[in-house]
Amino acid sequence: METVGQKSAQKARLAIIAGRGRLPIDIARASQANGDDPFIIGLRGEASDIPAEFDHVEVGLGDAGRIQALLQERKIDKVVLSGGVNRRPEIVELRGWFNLLAFLPRVISALSSGGDDKLLRIVISIIESAGCRVVGAHEVVPDLLAQYGPITKRAPDKSDWTNIKAGCAGANALGALDVGQGAVAVGGRIVALEGAEGTDAMLARVAELRSSGRISAKRRGVLVKLCKPQQDERADLPSIGPDTVTNAHAAGLSGIAVDAGRALVLDRAAVVSEADRLGLFVTGVNRDQPAKND
Amino acid sequence: METVGQKSAQKARLAIIAGRGRLPIDIARASQANGDDPFIIGLRGEASDIPAEFDHVEVGLGDAGRIQALLQERKIDKVVLSGGVNRRPEIVELRGWFNLLAFLPRVISALSSGGDDKLLRIVISIIESAGCRVVGAHEVVPDLLAQYGPITKRAPDKSDWTNIKAGCAGANALGALDVGQGAVAVGGRIVALEGAEGTDAMLARVAELRSSGRISAKRRGVLVKLCKPQQDERADLPSIGPDTVTNAHAAGLSGIAVDAGRALVLDRAAVVSEADRLGLFVTGVNRDQPAKND
Numbered sequence: 001m002e003t004v005g006q007k008s009a010q011k012a013r014l015a016i017i018a019g020r021g022r023l024p025i026d027i028a029r030a031s032q033a034n035g036d037d038p039f040i041i042g043l044r045g046e047a048s049d050i051p052a053e054f055d056h057v058e059v060g061l062g063d064a065g066r067i068q069a070l071l072q073e074r075k076i077d078k079v080v081l082s083g084g085v086n087r088r089p090e091i092v093e094l095r096g097w098f099n100l101l102a103f104l105p106r107v108i109s110a111l112s113s114g115g116d117d118k119l120l121r122i123v124i125s126i127i128e129s130a131g132c133r134v135v136g137a138h139e140v141v142p143d144l145l146a147q148y149g150p151i152t153k154r155a156p157d158k159s160d161w162t163n164i165k166a167g168c169a170g171a172n173a174l175g176a177l178d179v180g181q182g183a184v185a186v187g188g189r190i191v192a193l194e195g196a197e198g199t200d201a202m203l204a205r206v207a208e209l210r211s212s213g214r215i216s217a218k219r220r221g222v223l224v225k226l227c228k229p230q231q232d233e234r235a236d237l238p239s240i241g242p243d244t245v246t247n248a249h250a251a252g253l254s255g256i257a258v259d260a261g262r263a264l265v266l267d268r269a270a271v272v273s274e275a276d277r278l279g280l281f282v283t284g285v286n287r288d289q290p291a292k293n294d
Numbered sequence: 295m296e297t298v299g300q301k302s303a304q305k306a307r308l309a310i311i312a313g314r315g316r317l318p319i320d321i322a323r324a325s326q327a328n329g330d331d332p333f334i335i336g337l338r339g340e341a342s343d344i345p346a347e348f349d350h351v352e353v354g355l356g357d358a359g360r361i362q363a364l365l366q367e368r369k370i371d372k373v374v375l376s377g378g379v380n381r382r383p384e385i386v387e388l389r390g391w392f393n394l395l396a397f398l399p400r401v402i403s404a405l406s407s408g409g410d411d412k413l414l415r416i417v418i419s420i421i422e423s424a425g426c427r428v429v430g431a432h433e434v435v436p437d438l439l440a441q442y443g444p445i446t447k448r449a450p451d452k453s454d455w456t457n458i459k460a461g462c463a464g465a466n467a468l469g470a471l472d473v474g475q476g477a478v479a480v481g482g483r484i485v486a487l488e489g490a491e492g493t494d495a496m497l498a499r500v501a502e503l504r505s506s507g508r509i510s511a512k513r514r515g516v517l518v519k520l521c522k523p524q525q526d527e528r529a530d531l532p533s534i535g536p537d538t539v540t541n542a543h544a545a546g547l548s549g550i551a552v553d554a555g556r557a558l559v560l561d562r563a564a565v566v567s568e569a570d571r572l573g574l575f576v577t578g579v580n581r582d583q584p585a586k587n588d
Contacts, residue, residue: 173467179484190473192489196503205499209490 012077014140015039015132017067018047019083023239026266027082028054030141039074041067046085061085068130079132080140081123082236084198120235136233137264144268145237148260150283151268152275156255160222160281161290162188164257167224168290175228181238184253186221199225199244206251220254226287227262239264240282242274249278260284306371308434309333309426311361312341313377317533320560321376322348324435333368335361340379355379362424373426374434375417376530378492414529430527431558438562439531442554444577445562446569450549454516454575455584456482458551461518462584469522475532478547480515493519493538500545514548520581521556533558534576536568543572554578 014036018024025048028038032054040047040056050056059066071079124134138145150156156164163185170183170190182194184206191209194202203223209215225238240256240263248256255275258265263284265271275282308330312318319342322332326348334341334350344350353360365373418428432439444450450458457479464477464484476488478500485503488496497517503509519532534550534557542550549569552559557578559565569576 170471170473173471174487177464177467177484179464179487184489190471190489192491193468193473193487195478195484195486195499196508197486197499201499205489205491205495214490 013037013039013075014078014080015041015071015074015076016080016082017127018042018050019081019085020046020048021083022048022241023236023264023266024048024080024082025051025054026239026241027080027137027141027144030137030144030266031080034141036140039070039076041070043083043085047083064126068126071127071130071132076132078140079127079134080137081120081127081134081234082137084236120232124232124234134234136235136237138233138237144239144264144266146258146260146263146265146284148284148286150281151265151272152255152280152282154255154275154279154281156222156257156281156283159188159220160254163220163222163254164224164285164290166190167222167257168226168285168287171224171226172229172287175226175231178228178230181228182223182225184221184223184251186215186252187219191215191221199223199240200247203244203247203251203253206253207247210252215252217252220252223248223251223253223256224258224285225256225263226259231262233262237262237264239266240271241266242270245271245274245278245280245282249280253280255281255283257283257285257290259287262287307331307333307369308372308374309335309365309368309370310374310376311421312336312344313375313379314340314342315377316342316535317530317558317560318342318374318376319345319348320533320535321374321431321435321438324431324438324560325374328435330434333364333370335364337377337379341377358420361421365421365424365426370426372434373421373428374431375414375421375428375528376431378530414526418526418528428528430529430531432527432531438533438558438560440552440554440557440559440578442578442580444575445559445566446549446574446576448549448569448573448575450516450551450575450577453482453514454548457514457516457548458518458579458584460484461516461551462520462579462581465518465520466523466581469520469525472522472524475522476517476519478515478517478545480509480546481513485509485515493517493534494541497538497541497545497547500547501541504546509546511546514546517542517545517547517550518552518579519550519557520553525556527556531556531558533560534565535560536564539565539568539572539574539576543574547574549575549577551577551579551584553581556581 016024016038031038040050040054042050042058044058044060166185167183174180180194182199184192192202192206310318310332325332334344334348336344336352338352338354421428460479461477468474474488476493478486486496486500
């Protein structure tokens with residue numbers, strides 16, 4: 001029979017497997033504020049520096065054996081996968097996987113030609129074969145999820161809705177191609193689509209197109225970020241934070257529209273205060289019917 | 295009765311209305327080599343400097359009245375529209391148009407929310423109402439048109455075909471959205487889609503993603519340029535030139551695939567020699583069935 005102390009030591013715990021960017025840390029912080037004690041497994045060469053306040057280790061990208069051992073040692077129950085992985089592991093780096101032989105053909109196929117979705121499904125199968133559940137960040141911290149409608153003082157006006165519709169068409173098409181999640185529309189036209197460079201680099205590009213006069217200074221625009229239609233919601237949902245607002249403003253945009261119920265708003269209080277200060281709107285939209293709010 | 299001299303002076307002549315970039319000049323040069331004496335109407339603030347060897351004038355972007363007068367004075371018969379126009383004219387700049395009132399509702403609608411296609415159709419209607427035919431550059435200089443199959447020593451291999459297929463899917467989706475014509479696929483994934491920044495800026499972005507390690511140096515890739523599915527062929531077809539080859543090489547790509555019969559290869563001899571020198575392929579593909587060459 002187990003003692004209460006043993007039970008407590010074995011209490012199921014959350015792990016965050018962290019790739020590139022700030023998002024995994026933001027999620028860790030939000031889950032901590034929610035009463036969790038997240039264990040962060042940072043992927044070497046990808047994860048940002050992990051603040052010392054979090055229990056964390058770093059592992060090599062292909063070292064699934066180590067990851068599986070850590071999950072078992074720390075009695076991990078739920079795993080959140082967060083942050084992009086730019087580099088695909090080379091086949092030779094894949095070592096120590098449980099059941100590697102069973103996964104190998106799919107892994108090879110995904111590494112040679114797959115999009116992110118294909119790789120993600122494999123990673124999820126492998127983690128689940130170690131007895132953990134892979135969950136979305138919004139299942140751990142539900143209040144990160146974007147709600148429907150504006151959260152700022154400003155709401156989209158008629159010309160903003162024209163841009164939101166154009167941006168949704170672009171982001172939907174991108175998502176169907178498993179390319180990215182973001183689009184910028186200005187004056188009713190899509191001017192930039194997000195590829196491997198990410199949202200901030202896309203916004204910097206729009207700012208450059210503005211300053212070179214290739215996009216009229218008179219036309220405002222909108223950043224739209226949508227979840228890929230077929231996306232496994234356990235992968236990172238598209239997210240925005242205070243920096244996204246600052247960068248959207250620098251690109252001359254009038255606001256940001258995100259996929260209601262399928263996008264994350266990180267540090268919402270700061271997002272709202274930054275957007276209100278700069279006069280931008282931030283709103284959740286229905287990606288299939290952006291027009292119905294018109 | 296007219297004299298022979300008068301007849302000759304009134305011989306129908308080609309005009310090129312030139313927007314941004316080198317393409318209008320390349321077309322003028324190719325048409326000159328073909329025996330034409332093109333008259334170039336450069337759009338102020340958009341057209342590059344026009345070499346003195348060409349008969350040319352510069353006009354304001356909204357000054358359709360001047361353009362129509364020039365077309366009649368110079369006895370222009372055929373007009374090629376070439377080069378992008380970054381800036382949309384503001385309504386107040388539109389002056390002196392014949393039949394302006396008849397076009398105004400469509401112009402306003404296109405300026406406020408239209409893609410390039412919509413504006414182009416209006417410009418074509420206006421020029422044709424002045425008695426000229428608007429033709430595609432390839433009708434004036436047919437040997438610019440990309441042919442089916444490789445024109446270089448190197449031909450696409452199996453992994454190149456995987457990238458060509460991915461790139462075609464991206465470029466087709468872009469075209470359907472009236473956004474752009476180009477996509478870059480690396481390792482079977484689309485990593486960049488061309489928006490308002492243009493092909494060279496997109497290739498520079500891919501080169502940056504390479505040098506920052508965000509795209510593996512081990513994976514080669516392909517630039518695909520396709521005509522928009524619904525494109526009026528009298529608008530600029532997608533084009534490549536020697537610089538495109540140099541920039542594709544700098545982005546770590548193994549080759550370029552263009553829409554056979556619906557794309558232009560400018561300065562073909564230089565394209566081939568540059569590509570052969572750098573070991574790249576340049577090939578025309580069937581955009582709907584890129585795989586059939588696999």
